[in-house]
Amino acid sequence: MLGIEDPWVWLAYLGSILVTLICVLYGWLRRDTATDELSAEDRRWALEEQQVEDALR
Amino acid sequence: MPDTAALGWIDIVVILTYLLTTAYLGWLGYRGTRSAADFLVGGRGTHPVVMAISYGATFISTAAIVGFGGVAGLFGMSLLWLVFTNIAIGILLAFVLLGEPTRRLGHHLGAHTFPELLGKRYQSRAIQLFSGGLIFLFMPLYAAAVMTGGSVFAATQFGIDFEVALLVFALITAAYVIPGGLKAVMYTDTLQGLVMMGAMLFLLVFTYASLGGIGEAHRALTEMADLVPAPLQEIGHRGWTAMPAFGWGSERYDLWWIVVSGIILGVSIGVLAQPQLAVRFMTVRSRRELDRAVPVGAVFILLMVGTPYLVGSLSNVWFAQHGPEIHGQLVEPLDSAHDHALIQPMVQDAQGLWSTDPARQPLPLIVTSRSSAHDTSGAPITLISGRASAISAVDGDADRIIPAYIGAALPRWFGVVFLLALLAAAMSTMSSQFHTIGTAAGRDLYERIGRGRQREPSLMVMRLAVMVGLLIAVTISYAVRQEYVVARFTAIFFGLCAASFLPAYFGALFSRRATRVGALASMVVGMGVSLFWLVLVKSKEAGAIGLVQHLTGGETSLLAGHPNWPMVDPVLIALPAATLTLILVSALTRPPEPAHLARCFPEQRTGD
Known part of the structure; x- marks a missing residue:
């Protein structure tokens, strides 16, 4: 298949494309499934993170 | 042979334009509001495409493109399994399984670095110090792989000495990471990611087109199986479109163990425990953002690693024709x-x-x-x-296969564009590598050393650590030039991270029973077994380090008389040992306090 005789190699070739398609499908199906809320804790964490980053600037 | 014409003025103008654009974007980030944390502070999320490409650009570097692409040129398309696992594990599993728990745990505990996440989860200063120390000591090895990959390409493309290319590369890196490039500027990473994707797409299409199409190119490569050099045939190379011979107990099977255990397995699993990638999940706004980033991340990785592995293998056909x-x-x-x-x-x-x-x-x-x-x-x-x-x-030097192919087969202008793509790949990875080195030294080591008191963060310590790390990386790049060293350094670092961090990281995210002592023991065992194996058993590394020759009277492995063992990667031994240690020691030691677990996992009821 595809000019490759070893099935383990064309399995890897097609498997790479297939798993990419699965990822695309996953992202598409779940695009609005999970909640998207920014909690006070998340915001507090981001402020601290900003300070860590600023220390490295 | 490769067109190694000296650097022309057009090349210089193109490179300078790119560097100035990147510097400008970096300066925008330096001034203010472009990092993921900035977006979060502002109450906004990062666009999933930006998040995914930024993550991918951090993941993929010159090590993957030049190093592993060259290994594919040497060993063939069996490397495609690494493409599959990089997407299946590095994207799908990482984003779906680890992303949200890491984000939540990090935010609940107020952790900002990977060692801090583990340290706070297990309430252990020792774990944070150990992890920070390991990163500080070994991350420069990975940075050296990235630097060598870029320098080999530049040296081949412009016909200059490797040492000169390395010096220029090191200066560019220093200019990029020391004054402000350490901040993970999402738009800079995204620009770099897009440059990389464009270059890879062109390279892939050009290569297949110039060899008569997909099927024709593969067929030609299949028919070249007998052109595999004899030393590679003797260790199980059966052609560039076939897996190496599989078995145990004979040198005929060495290549299978090199490729599968050393190159595919270590890197595939190691990506899950890469400190600089794990912290990215904490900068994400929500689970929804992670879900939406999966498709772009997968396509990015498919192009960025699939292309060099295919082109590396197919370059053999191009040179033969x-x-x-x-x-x-x-x-x-x-x-x-x-x-x-x-x-x-x-x-x-x-x-x-x-x-x-x-x-x-x-x-x-x-x-x-x-x-x-x-x-x-x-x-x-x-x-x-x-x-x-x-x-x-290329006289068997795998690291030169991709540069030689680009130089010989593709138009001159593409060589310059490809160099920019490599620079982009290198800089986006190195900025996060040195960011991690800096925070490991400043936040995880310096601030934590000294009887449990937290010191003030030291900017000076972080900057010094970055410079020391850079110096070590350049020294390693300069001193070590062996067979496919770029891929080997990367695999060593990824394997070391997998064995040392992965069991404790999984335990931190998913187990209420994993204990502080269990986690620390598993990390010590993971690192100890990995280093023991590298220094005394795995013949390529042990032979280069040299200690084993003194102990055995000249052999390059303690198991030199036992075929295949000296080719087995440390991760295959160290990761199960570390996992078992975590389970056994945790079972025998006192579980974490319920109050602490409730703080770590407030979403779950105690006793679930």
Whole structure:
């Protein structure tokens, strides 16, 4: 298949494309499934993170 | 041979334009509001495409493109399993399984670095110090792989010495990471990611088109199986479109263990425990953002690693069809149906007489013509002309396969664009590597050393650590130039992270029973077994380090008399040992306080 005789190699070739398609499908199906809320804790964490980053600037 | 014309003024203008654009974007980030944390502070999320490409650009570097692409040129398309696992594990599993728990745990505990996440989860300063120390000590090895990959390409492309290319690369890196490039500027990473994707897409299409299409190119490569150099055939290389011979107990199976355990397994699993990638999940706004980033991340990785592995393998066909002609005398015929032969290369003197080239070993090639000639004694000989594989064209130096192919096969302008793509890949990875080195030294080590008191963060310590890390990386790049060293350094670091961090990281995210002592023990065992194996058993690394020769009287492995063992990667031994240690020691030690677990996992009811 595809000019490759070893099935383990064309399995890897097609498997790479297939798993990419699965990822695309996953992202598409779940695009609005999970909640998207920014909690006070998340915001507090981001402020601290900003300070860590600023220390490295 | 590769077109190694000196650096022209157009090249310099293109490179400077790119560097100035990147510097400008970096300056925008330096001034203010472009990092993921900035977005979160502002209450907004990062666009999933930006998040995914930024993550991918951090993941993929010159190590993957030049290093592993070259390994594919050497060992063949069996490397495609690494593409599959990089997407299945590095994207799908990482984003779906680890992303949200890491984000939540990090935010609940107020952790900002990977060692801090583990340290706070297990309430252990020792774990944070150990993890920070390990990152500080070994991350420069990975940075050295990235630097060597970029420098080899620049040296081949512009016909300059490797040392000069390395010096320039190091200066660019220093200019990029020391004054402000350490901040993970999402738009800069995204720009770099897009440059990388464009270059890879062109490279892939060009390569298949120039070899007559997908099926035709693969068929030509399959028919070249007998051109694999004899030393590789002896360890199980069965052609570039076949897996190496599988088995145990004979040197005929060495290559399978090198490729599968050393190159595919270590890197595939190691990506899950990469400190600089794990912290990215904490900068994400929500689970929804992670879900939406999966498709773009997967396509990005498919292009960024799939292309160099395919092109690396197929470069053998290109060199065999269009590469430089080699002349010599027949040693033995190989595949007479396809006119393949093993020849001893010869050189012609000023009088037109031919003599054996003392610098070259016999090599297999596809015969293009036969002619009559005379050797230096005046005796008539049949001079065979033909073309060899990419491996032969670069004298077996896998790190030079991709640069040599780009230099020889693609238009000159693409070489410059590709160099920019490599610079982009290197800078986006290195900025996060040195960011991680800096925070490991400043936040995880300096602030935590000293009887449990938290010191003030030290900017000076972080900057010093970055410079020391850079110096170590450059020194390693300069000093170590061995067989496919770029891929090997990367695999060593990824394997070390997998064995040392992965069990404790999984325990931190998913187990209420994993204990502080269990986690620390598993990390010590993971690192200890990995280093023991690298220094004394795995022959390539142990032989280069040299200690094992003193202990065994010249052997390159403690298990030198036991075929395949010296090829087995440390991760195969160290990761199960570390996992078992975590389970057993946790079962025997006191579980974490319920109050702490409730803080770590407030979403779950206690006792679930």
